[in-house]
Amino acid sequence: METLATALGHYNYVITIFLMMIGLYIVVVRGNMVKKLVGLSIFQTSVYLLYIAPGKIIGGTAPIIDPAFKVYSNPLPHVLILTAIVVGVATLALGLALVVRINEAYGTIEEDEIFERDRET
Amino acid sequence: MSAVWPHLPILQVIIPLFGALLAGFARRSGAAFAITLVVSWLMPLCAGAMLWQVLASGPISYHLGSWPPPWGIEYRVDVLNAFVLMLVSTIGAVIMPFARRSVAFEIEEGQRAWFYCMYLLCLTGLLGVTITGDAFNAFVFLEISSLSTYVLIALGRDRRALLAAFQYLIMGTIGATLYVAGVGLLYLVTGSLNMVDIAARLGPAWADNSRAIIAALAFVTVGVSLKLALFPLHAWLPNAYAYAPSWATAFLSATATKVAIYLLVRFLFSIFGVAIDFRALPVAAIVVALSLAAMFVASLIAVFQSNLSRMLAYSSVAQIGYITLGIGFVNLAGLTGGLVHIVNHALMKAALFLAVGAIFFRVRTVRLSELAGIGRKMPITMAAFTVAGFGLVGTPGTSGFISKWYLALGALEKGWWVVVFLIVASSLIALVYVGRVLELAWLREPSDAIKDANDPPLSMLLPLVLLAAATIYFGLDTEWTAGIASMAAKDLLGGLR
Numbered sequence: 001m002e003t004l005a006t007a008l009g010h011y012n013y014v015i016t017i018f019l020m021m022i023g024l025y026i027v028v029v030r031g032n033m034v035k036k037l038v039g040l041s042i043f044q045t046s047v048y049l050l051y052i053a054p055g056k057i058i059g060g061t062a063p064i065i066d067p068a069f070k071v072y073s074n075p076l077p078h079v080l081i082l083t084a085i086v087v088g089v090a091t092l093a094l095g096l097a098l099v100v101r102i103n104e105a106y107g108t109i110e111e112d113e114i115f116e117r118d119r120e121t
Numbered sequence: 122m123s124a125v126w127p128h129l130p131i132l133q134v135i136i137p138l139f140g141a142l143l144a145g146f147a148r149r150s151g152a153a154f155a156i157t158l159v160v161s162w163l164m165p166l167c168a169g170a171m172l173w174q175v176l177a178s179g180p181i182s183y184h185l186g187s188w189p190p191p192w193g194i195e196y197r198v199d200v201l202n203a204f205v206l207m208l209v210s211t212i213g214a215v216i217m218p219f220a221r222r223s224v225a226f227e228i229e230e231g232q233r234a235w236f237y238c239m240y241l242l243c244l245t246g247l248l249g250v251t252i253t254g255d256a257f258n259a260f261v262f263l264e265i266s267s268l269s270t271y272v273l274i275a276l277g278r279d280r281r282a283l284l285a286a287f288q289y290l291i292m293g294t295i296g297a298t299l300y301v302a303g304v305g306l307l308y309l310v311t312g313s314l315n316m317v318d319i320a321a322r323l324g325p326a327w328a329d330n331s332r333a334i335i336a337a338l339a340f341v342t343v344g345v346s347l348k349l350a351l352f353p354l355h356a357w358l359p360n361a362y363a364y365a366p367s368w369a370t371a372f373l374s375a376t377a378t379k380v381a382i383y384l385l386v387r388f389l390f391s392i393f394g395v396a397i398d399f400r401a402l403p404v405a406a407i408v409v410a411l412s413l414a415a416m417f418v419a420s421l422i423a424v425f426q427s428n429l430s431r432m433l434a435y436s437s438v439a440q441i442g443y444i445t446l447g448i449g450f451v452n453l454a455g456l457t458g459g460l461v462h463i464v465n466h467a468l469m470k471a472a473l474f475l476a477v478g479a480i481f482f483r484v485r486t487v488r489l490s491e492l493a494g495i496g497r498k499m500p501i502t503m504a505a506f507t508v509a510g511f512g513l514v515g516t517p518g519t520s521g522f523i524s525k526w527y528l529a530l531g532a533l534e535k536g537w538w539v540v541v542f543l544i545v546a547s548s549l550i551a552l553v554y555v556g557r558v559l560e561l562a563w564l565r566e567p568s569d570a571i572k573d574a575n576d577p578p579l580s581m582l583l584p585l586v587l588l589a590a591a592t593i594y595f596g597l598d599t600e601w602t603a604g605i606a607s608m609a610a611k612d613l614l615g616g617l618r
Contacts (some may be wrong), residue, residue, distance in 0.1 A: 020302075027291060040294055047302045054309055077308075080257055084301060087264045090293050094268055098275060098287045105280035118281060 012053035019046035031103065031111040037095045043086045051084070079112040126170075128198040129306045130183035133167045133206065134249045134262075136160055137615035141241035150233035152476075154221050157237040161217040164210030166242070172203040173581075176489035177465060178375045188560035190254070191297025191315035197254030201460070201609040205251045206384045208464050212375045213244055214470055216368070219584045222577070223368045223478050227278050228268060236276055240372065242269040243272055247380045257314045261347065268580050274365040285360035294358040296347030303340030306333050307392075316392055323396030324618075329432040334397065341388050342404060342440060351445055352409075352415030355438045367478030370430065374437050375471035379463050382444055386460075389448070398618050400451060413543055415442030420550040424557070429480070429487040431444040432554055433473050435514060439547065440466045446540075451617075453610055460606035462524035465595060467510065469521065472509035472588035476502050479581050483574040489558065494567030496559075498574040503562050505589035509617075512592040515548045520595035524605055 007014055011016055026039025035070040068111035099109055106114050140160035144153040174181060175198055183196040198206070220237075228236055246266025248460065275286035308314055310330045311322035326336060343354075350358040359376075362370045383526070395401050416439050423435035432596050444466065447459025477503045480495060481487050496503035512519040525544055532540040567574075576582060595602045 027295065033287065036291060040291060043295065044298050047298055047305060049339070050302060050305045051308070080314075083257075083261060086262065087297075090268055091264070091290065093295075094271060095287065095290050097269070098283055098290065100289060101275065102280075102283045105283055114284060118284075 014039065014073065016046050016049045018052070019043075021048065025111040032097045034096070037092060037099070040095070041092055044084070044091075046090075048081045048084060051081050055073065128183075129171050129174075130165055130181060130198055130252055133164065133171070133184065133210075133252055134245055135165055136167070136320055137241045137245040137248065141238050141245060144234060144241055145238035145361060148234050149226065150230060150237075153234035153237040154224075157220075157241055158217050160241060161210075161213045161244075161292070164248070165207065165214045166202065168206040168210045171198050172207050172605075175200055175203045176608075178398050191313045191318035191587070194258050195254040195305035195315055195317075196252050197317065198213070198252060199609075200605060200612055201386070202251045202383065204460070204605050205380065206248060206462070206576070206608055208467055209247050209251065209376045209380065212467055213372065215587055216371055216471055216475060216584045217579045218376075219475055219478065220368045220372070221481055222581055224366065227366045227368075227483050228276055230400060236273070236366070236369075239269040239276075240270045242266075243273060243377075244373075247376055250374055251378050251383055253528065254316050255314050256307065256316055256319065258303075260301045260304060263300070263381075263384070266377065266380070267297065270373060273369040273373070274361050276369070277366055279362040279364050281360065281535070282364035285357075285364045287359040289361045292347055292354075296344045296354075299340050299344030299347070303337045303342075303343075306340065310334060316387065320392045320395040321589055324394065327397055331397075334393075335402070338388075338399070338402070338404065339394050341576070342385065345385045345388065347382055349445075350379045350387060350438055350441055352411050352419060352438060352442060355415070355419070355441075358438060359431050359434040362437065362474075363428060363430040367369060367430075367474065367481050371471050371474035371478060373435075375467040378437070378441055378607055379467055382441070382448075382463060386443075386448060386613065391616060392614075394617045396618065401540070405449045405451050409447050409540075412442040412446035412449055413540070416446070416543070416547040417550070420547055420554065423554045424550065426554075427489055429477050429489055429558065430474070432489075432558070433470070433477065436551065436554065437466075437470060439551070440470070440513065443524065443528060443544075446544075447531060449525075450528075450531040450535060451614075452531050452534050453607065453614055454527050454534055456610035457607040458524050458527030458529075458531055458615065460609055461527060461603045462521075462597075464602050464606070465520035465524050465592070467593045468588050468595065469509040469512040469519075472505055472585060472592065474514070475581070475585045475588065476506040476509070479576075479577045479585060482577050482581065484571045489561060490566060491570045492558075493561055493565035493571075493573055495574065497567055498571055501576045502585065505585045507559055509592050510559060510590040514551045518593065518596050520592050520602065523599050524595055527603065545597035 023039045023043025027036050055074045055088050057073045060071040060073040061069045063075045103109050106117055137160050144156045149155040168467045180199040185194040224233055243266050246262045249262030253259050260489055271286045271290045272331040277284050307319055309331050311319050313319050347354045419435045419438035423432045426432035444459045444462045447455045477487055512521040517520040529541045529544055
């Protein structure tokens, strides 16, 4: 019961772990390369959440200094994750470009069929 | 000169970054090569000046945009990363002349300028990871180097290069994401991203957050281990090295995994080791166990390869095992052995892969069955290969012996006689796979497939011979390798709790 209460109290971390495991599972289990990349993106996104969620302070405002406010949210995680999103987009774009080239070279994007075609030659 | 001097740390990263842009815009391969050559030759000057400065007057701290740490990004150069910077930039400079003919032979004209552009971006990333004192900045540079590496591999001559690049992309991204999750946990616990600052705040935070810190340690260690191909996380490496363009393989095998090893050492010794007593955790024991497994399993797999590049790739996994073994000992001799093997292995493996590139340049194949008698046709190339091969085995008189000597001393200091025996035994396996190639190359009659082969032109031969000579030189005079490595190891161990 206590564990459940802790888990509910930290529900944002529970979601993070859930997304992380789903992403990793897709990457490992799926043979289709586009699906693998989708899984990889979900995996990366979970880490964005890990950074962003704790940056919000309940009752805090935007970090613009004003004598009327005492509590501010932390803007730094957002900035970090903007960078990480750019890295993630670049990775996804490069991954998809590779999939296009693999499809041109092999005529398929299923991993097991590709291994079969390599074995034939 | 005096205006440039204080800005060396940022120049080390900015010059290759802008060089990459110029090379990309140049479009013509000749112009791109010229830009790349100039940049590659500037880098060791920059790194050498910093190494000299660090040895003379202690660590350099450079504040980006004059924002003081921990708020701004700090570039921090101490003996350890000046040593690695020097290695990466020197390897790039020495093997660059080899690239022109090798790249012209293996890559289409339209893609050559992009190849040089990607190489310079990769160099930017590797130097950036090494020089930065900011954990998140290290992630960004890690991904700059990794993304450009995937492209370099995909430019390989075989369609399997595409598949290798894709598999590396998946594994590398998982590794980087795990690393950044670990850094995130550290940031949650300490509120800082500056490595020195994290180390200072982690100790007081340990009492309340020990679980989060152990999770962060696990995330970072596994993430970086994927990048450095620690057994059994090495699955991406053999195909990537076997199908990438020859010159790219030589560069990557000598530098990319080494920089990841540096990052692991930095986190274990300068961040976690300063704050918590990680000797009480099983990290070092796990690293030692995996390293021993790498030394044996990967060496044994190498013995049974029919393709020369793949054999050397598996040998790389085994040799990385020696480096991490020394790190896992957590004592002066062991750590010195690990760090010195970073340099020694980089020099030998670059020489070996350049020799493979030269062979491919002449006979268009690297399958062992077709290379019988190659030593008689390409004597200088294979002589360099032989010297570097003996370095891999660890024969006295080569630099490989120095590394293994320190590793054995480290194991003895621990009282681990069995490990000393295992280091010697795994070297014997290396003797088998190197000896197999040497027997084939020197003692057989040349086959028809290679009857027209001869040594490559001077621009390719010179880097190869230089690296092979370095393998012997650093086996005799160890002041610049083991001397600096032991200074770095002393610094790292002195900071441990």
